[in-house]
Amino acid sequence: MLEKRYIDLHCHSCCSDGTLTPEQLVILGIQQGLSALALTDHDTIDGLADFHTAGKQYGLETISGIEYGTLYLHGKKRTEIHIVGLDFDENAPSILEQMRFLLQARDDRNKKMVDKISSLGFPLTLEEVEHNAGGDIITRAHFANVMVEKGYLSSRSEVFQKYLSPGLPAYVEREFLTPEECIHSIKAAGGVAILAHPTLYNLDFGEIKTLCRMLKKLGLDGIEGQYSTYVGNQAKKIRKIAASIDLALSGGSDFHGQNKPDIHLGCGKGNLKIPYSYLEEIRRRK
Ligand code: AMP
Ligand code: FE
Ligand code: FE
Ligand code: ZN
Numbered sequence: 182m183l184e185k186r187y188i189d190l191h192c193h194s195c196c197s198d199g200t201l202t203p204e205q206l207v208i209l210g211i212q213q214g215l216s217a218l219a220l221t222d223h224d225t226i227d228g229l230a231d232f233h234t235a236g237k238q239y240g241l242e243t244i245s246g247i248e249y250g251t252l253y254l255h256g257k258k259r260t261e262i263h264i265v266g267l268d269f270d271e272n273a274p275s276i277l278e279q280m281r282f283l284l285q286a287r288d289d290r291n292k293k294m295v296d297k298i299s300s301l302g303f304p305l306t307l308e309e310v311e312h313n314a315g316g317d318i319i320t321r322a323h324f325a326n327v328m329v330e331k332g333y334l335s336s337r338s339e340v341f342q343k344y345l346s347p348g349l350p351a352y353v354e355r356e357f358l359t360p361e362e363c364i365h366s367i368k369a370a371g372g373v374a375i376l377a378h379p380t381l382y383n384l385d386f387g388e389i390k391t392l393c394r395m396l397k398k399l400g401l402d403g404i405e406g407q408y409s410t411y412v413g414n415q416a417k418k419i420r421k422i423a424a425s426i427d428l429a430l431s432g433g434s435d436f437h438g439q440n441k442p443d444i445h446l447g448c449g450k451g452n453l454k455i456p457y458s459y460l461e462e463i464r465r466r467k
Contacts, residue, residue, distance in 0.1 A: 186216035186457040189447045190244065191265060191377065191405065191433020193440075194232070196316035197222035197248075198323070200438030203232035206446070207241050213447040216457050219267055219433070221246035224283040225318045226271045244460070245271050247367075248377060249279075252357035253392065260382050262392070264363045265405075265431070267463060269372025276370050279358060284317060286356040291319050293353045298324065301350055303333040321345045321352075322440065364400045373402040373463050375431045380408070380415050390422050397426050402466045406459075407432030409449030429462045 193199030194206055201209065203220055210218040218241060220232045229245050236243030246267050253262045269276065295307050305327050313330070314323040325340040334340050344351035364374040376396055379389045393404060406420045407430070423430055432455035436446040443450060 185454075187214065187447060188217040188219075188455050188457055188460055189213075189215055189433050189436070189453075190217075190219040190246070190267060190375075190431050190455065190460070190463075191221050191248070191408075192218065192436040192446060193222050193248075193438075194220055194228040194316075195438075196225050196228035197318045198314075198320050198437060198440055200440055203228040204235040206436075207232065207235035207239050207243065209446050211239055211241050213445075215241065215447050217242040217244060217460055218446075219244035219246035221248040221265050221267075221433070223248050223318055223320060224250060224280075224287070225316070226276065226280060227317055229271050244268050245372070247276075249358060249363040251360045251363050253360060253382075255388075255392075260384070261357070262360065262379075262382055263377035264360055264367075264396075264401075265375040265377045265433075266363070266367035266370075266372045267375060267431070268467075269367050269370035271370070273366075273370030275366035279362070279366055282356075283358070287319055290353050290355040294321075294324055294351065297353060298328070298344070298351050301344070303328055303331070305331065324351075360396055361399045364396065368400055371467065373429070373466055374400060375463075376401060376404045376428075378405055378408045378410070378435065379419060380411060386418050386422070389419070390426075393422055393426055393428065397428060401428065403429035403431045403463055405432055406430035407449075407453050407455050409434050409444045409453065411452075429466050430459050431463060432459055 194203045220228055233243050249264045250261055253260045309327050310323050313326045325337040328334055328340050367374045404423050434449040436444055
């Protein structure tokens with residue numbers, strides 16, 4: 182009998198808010214017995230060159246990826262939704278131009294966040310946050326780490342509950358790309374566009390279906406049918422939506438290393454088994 186081959190199409194390195202380097206992710210992927218791994222850092226492709234080099238060196242199929250944060254406007258609501266791009270040309274002009282835009286958007290926001298957090302009585306510097314981040318992409322998680330390190334609050338979740346979530350005193354919105362811009366750019370670069378973890382957007386399944394239909398019209402290729410935090414019948418419901426509007430299935434752990442210690446590469450919370458056939462079907466969509 183042929184041995185089943187499993188993959189992971191969603192994880193983060195220290196180039197965004199994970200804690201492992203791209204090379205360490207490749208080594209861990211091999212240790213976990215994976216047949217292919219995609220690196221999908223938030224809003225950056227900086228880790229991909231090292232990731233592919235390590236894949237060749239250690240013998241693992243590595244897939245280019247990115248996870249864009251985008252803004253979905255529906256009715257009076259504004260929801261941040263995540264679009265994962267997979268298997269694209271990372272030197273494509275559409276991608277490189279967006280990387281510059283996103284970095285600038287975060288730079289502008291980071292300066293405002295330093296001022297805002299400091300003025301709330303928690304002095305910190307951009308250098309401290311940059312040092313915590315390690316890579317170019319600085320997220321709210323890195324600000325939270327510094328606030329905990331400096332003893333201002335006791336845990337990251339406390340920082341998010343009291344200060345850093347939308348509507349709270351230290352929250353600063355950043356400029357987003359639209360879902361359409363991200364989907365088009367991924368496809369212009371020869372890749373496929375996937376809706377990440379639809380259960381994390383505070384939408385009911387009717388609203389998720391509406392969102393999927395809208396994105397499908399814009400060119401969306403697939404949706405995450407397996408994900409670490411799906412519970413009960415969520416995965417089943419999502420796969421049903423996918424089948425009804427002809428979206429391919431993707432899947433991934435959303436591994437972040439020590440920043441999300443209960444989630445493991447490849448297997449998530451122990452519940453994931455993402456077959457290589459998902460990747461083959463995704464590639465057939467090109
Ligand atoms: P940003 O992209 O800068 O808005 O920040 C996103 C980062 O903040 C990601 O690393 C998220 O995991 C983290 N994050 C967002 N909300 C929370 C929360 N409630 N608790 C902990 N981390 C969070
Ligand atoms: Fe993250
Ligand atoms: Fe995400
Ligand atoms: Zn992610």
